[in-house]
Amino acid sequence: MGVTRRxxxxxxxxxxxxxxxxxxxxxxxxxxxxxxGPGDVVGKITVGYQGWFACIGDGAPINGWWHWTQNWxxxxxxxxxxxxxxxxxxxxxxxxxxxxxxxxxxRPATLFSSYDQQTVNTHFLWMQQxxxxxxxxxxxNPTGGEGPTRDxxxxxxxxxxxxxGRKFYxxxxxxxxxxxxSEIKTDWTNKISAHxxxxxxxxxxxxxxxxxxxxxxxxPNHPFTPDACLDVVNWFKGQGxxxxxxxxxxWRTGTGGSQSGFxxxxxxxxxxxxxxxxxxxxxxxxxxxxxxxxxxDQADCNANGVDYQPCVLPGDVSGRQxxxxxxxxxxxxxxxxxxxxxxxxxxxxxxxxxxxxxxxxETQAWVPTNSGFLALDEDxxxxxxxxxxxxxxxxxxxxxxxxxxxxxxxxxxxxxxxxDSAPPTAxxxxxxxxxxxxxxxxxxxxxxxxxxxxxxxxLRVSGSTSTQVGTTSSTSFTxxxxxASTAYTFDVVAYDAAGNVSQPSNQVTATTDAPSSTTNxxxxxxxxxxxxxxxxxxxxxxxxxxxxxxxxxxxxxxxWIQVDLGASTGVKRIVLRLPPATAWATxxxxxxxxxxxxxxxxxxxxxxxxxxxxxxxxxxxxxxxPSTVSTRYVRLTIAANTGxxxxxxxEFQVYGA
Numbered sequence: 001m002g003v004t005r006r007x008x009x010x011x012x013x014x015x016x017x018x019x020x021x022x023x024x025x026x027x028x029x030x031x032x033x034x035x036x037g038p039g040d041v042v043g044k045i046t047v048g049y050q051g052w053f054a055c056i057g058d059g060a061p062i063n064g065w066w067h068w069t070q071n072w073x074x075x076x077x078x079x080x081x082x083x084x085x086x087x088x089x090x091x092x093x094x095x096x097x098x099x100x101x102x103x104x105x106x107r108p109a110t111l112f113s114s115y116d117q118q119t120v121n122t123h124f125l126w127m128q129q130x131x132x133x134x135x136x137x138x139x140x141n142p143t144g145g146e147g148p149t150r151d152x153x154x155x156x157x158x159x160x161x162x163x164x165g166r167k168f169y170x171x172x173x174x175x176x177x178x179x180x181x182s183e184i185k186t187d188w189t190n191k192i193s194a195h196x197x198x199x200x201x202x203x204x205x206x207x208x209x210x211x212x213x214x215x216x217x218x219x220p221n222h223p224f225t226p227d228a229c230l231d232v233v234n235w236f237k238g239q240g241x242x243x244x245x246x247x248x249x250x251w252r253t254g255t256g257g258s259q260s261g262f263x264x265x266x267x268x269x270x271x272x273x274x275x276x277x278x279x280x281x282x283x284x285x286x287x288x289x290x291x292x293x294x295x296x297d298q299a300d301c302n303a304n305g306v307d308y309q310p311c312v313l314p315g316d317v318s319g320r321q322x323x324x325x326x327x328x329x330x331x332x333x334x335x336x337x338x339x340x341x342x343x344x345x346x347x348x349x350x351x352x353x354x355x356x357x358x359x360x361x362e363t364q365a366w367v368p369t370n371s372g373f374l375a376l377d378e379d380x381x382x383x384x385x386x387x388x389x390x391x392x393x394x395x396x397x398x399x400x401x402x403x404x405x406x407x408x409x410x411x412x413x414x415x416x417x418x419x420d421s422a423p424p425t426a427x428x429x430x431x432x433x434x435x436x437x438x439x440x441x442x443x444x445x446x447x448x449x450x451x452x453x454x455x456x457x458x459l460r461v462s463g464s465t466s467t468q469v470g471t472t473s474s475t476s477f478t479x480x481x482x483x484a485s486t487a488y489t490f491d492v493v494a495y496d497a498a499g500n501v502s503q504p505s506n507q508v509t510a511t512t513d514a515p516s517s518t519t520n521x522x523x524x525x526x527x528x529x530x531x532x533x534x535x536x537x538x539x540x541x542x543x544x545x546x547x548x549x550x551x552x553x554x555x556x557x558x559x560w561i562q563v564d565l566g567a568s569t570g571v572k573r574i575v576l577r578l579p580p581a582t583a584w585a586t587x588x589x590x591x592x593x594x595x596x597x598x599x600x601x602x603x604x605x606x607x608x609x610x611x612x613x614x615x616x617x618x619x620x621x622x623x624x625x626p627s628t629v630s631t632r633y634v635r636l637t638i639a640a641n642t643g644x645x646x647x648x649x650x651e652f653q654v655y656g657a
Contacts, residue, residue, distance in 0.1 A: 587643025
């Protein structure tokens with residue numbers, strides 16, 4: 001949640017607390033009387049997930065350094081930044097060069113893009129590895145310029161949650177949303193509700209979960225009346241949803257950061273989740289908040305049949321709040337001893353506020369030398385990059401009764417890896433040994449290591465961006481799925497079992513061969529979409545199997561599907577297929593074609609036309625462009641379908657001249 005939208009001036013918690021910090025140890029937590037049994041949020045650890053970082057060149061529709069900087073049109077630098085600390089970048093395969101100086105260890109200062117599926121997959125893998133149950137995907141006003149990128153992020157988060165066995169739900173942040181009351185309903189109906197069909201979409205009491213953050217806040221960004229807010233809450237409940245309220249910390253009293261007159265709105269929620277960022281920053285303040293808010297909040301929720309999910313935050317790195325995990329653990333201890341129904345972590349990837357639990361620079365060796373950023377060891381205690389993920393995992397175990405209630409943090413800041421901190425030597429003499437219209441073969445000389453080399457990562461280099469295209473334990477690799485008649489640059493790095501990575505090899509450039517008119521340029525290429533229903537995602541349209549298909553959300557035309565050819569390539573012909581089964585009766589879809597060199601700005605390649613699919617003739621339609629066009633991204637926009645109220649494509653094939 002952005003620093004301009006979600007961080008409020010710290011309240012004088014200590015001044016309003018009931019009792020001194022030292023006295024809170026004697027407060028007895030009431031017996032919990034949960035309104036709901038265990039589900040995907042009750043009894044679980046939920047993390048707020050922004051997914052709102054983008055970089056120029058990543059293909060995101062927003063086409064900017066989204067949330068990394070103040071000026072999104074310019075790369076991050078010491079004078080153009082939107083973050084408070086530096087992420088640990090070692091697990092990302094696609095990275096983007098910034099204008100910061102190199103890291104303290106000499107490595108380039110690169111950042112990730114949330115728009116890359118590998119980034120989201122990496123984050124959800126970390127959640128899986130640390131027993132984090134559920135992610136609340138933040139969704140701000142989707143009707144503005146950020147909307148298309150946020151729509152795509154919902155699809156990427158869904159895919160990652162499904163792949164790594166995590167749950168997710170949508171958290172609407174209504175800050176600055178002028179026409180919220182009507183538009184939030186339209187957005188849920190036309191776009192988001194389709195995601196609830198996913199096996200990974202969070203359910204509580206058998207109902208899909210949705211959170212609304214921002215009702216009742218006493219600031220100009222939330223000018224909604226109690227009646228308007230209650231209407232929205234009841235509408236979502238009427239849609240069969242379990243509704244969580246992200247509310248001010250003073251929700252119960254209607255004072256401080258909360259408007260008065262909203263108690264009926266708050267009690268209408270199925271679950272209450274008060275916001276604490278900006279309110280506490282020390283262990284003493286955390287104890288005061290336990291007395292002032294947590295215990296009486298839980299009692300009020302118990303009395304009104306509402307579940308309670310207080311907020312736990314790791315602390316602002318730049319504010320030196322973390323106390324090597326003791327601050328966060330104290331909050332875990334306080335919330336669990338109060339008998340809460342769930343815990344919300346603020347946040348997973350909030351590098352803007354410095355409150356993230358995602359992997360973060362351990363020492364100044366992993367921070368740009370001219371940035372002024374602190375690392376996790378800022379108070380003199382060494383902490384591994386994944387420390388706050390592991391700490392969250394232990395907090396979840398205490399919530400679930402798998403770990404005894406204890407005020408003493410059980411998580412060690414550093415897990416030793418045997419003391420191996422030496423990286424392998426760089427691979428030598430990288431050469432190109434062959435190429436075709438869609439592949440390049442590489443060979444290099446062996447690296448050495450003080451223990452052993454575990455393998456090699458092959459990286460495709462484009463300007464300041466490096467993208468991992470494969471790993472191998474040998475010294476040869478063939479990169480496939482490339483665009484025809486296109487120059488590609490590669491280098492290779494070695495890595496060992498301790499996670500140490502070598503400097504890159506020399507770079508080599510190779511140009512792929514010209515395409516054959518019979519080569520399907522879209523086969524197995526990355527795809528994106530405006531929406532999909534159930535399991536019928538856009539990847540099905542490029543898998544080479546006519547029995548699988550993409551289907552958009554129903555009753556919400558127009559819809560689109562696009563494929564990334566990997567590089568600008570000559571395109572002349574598009575072949576669309578539907579499953580060959582006779583059950584797929586004849587239908588006509590109204591289709592237009594757009595192209596883009598960067599995934600951001602699209603131009604019309606073929607005007608809207610009717611494509612008829614007849615199972616008697618193979619359920620195939622061919623679109624021929626007026627002339628060969630060089631483009632990287634090919635998008636189909638479907639405005640109508642006579643056979644079904646959605647866009648449908650089984651195979652999306654693209655051919656050159």
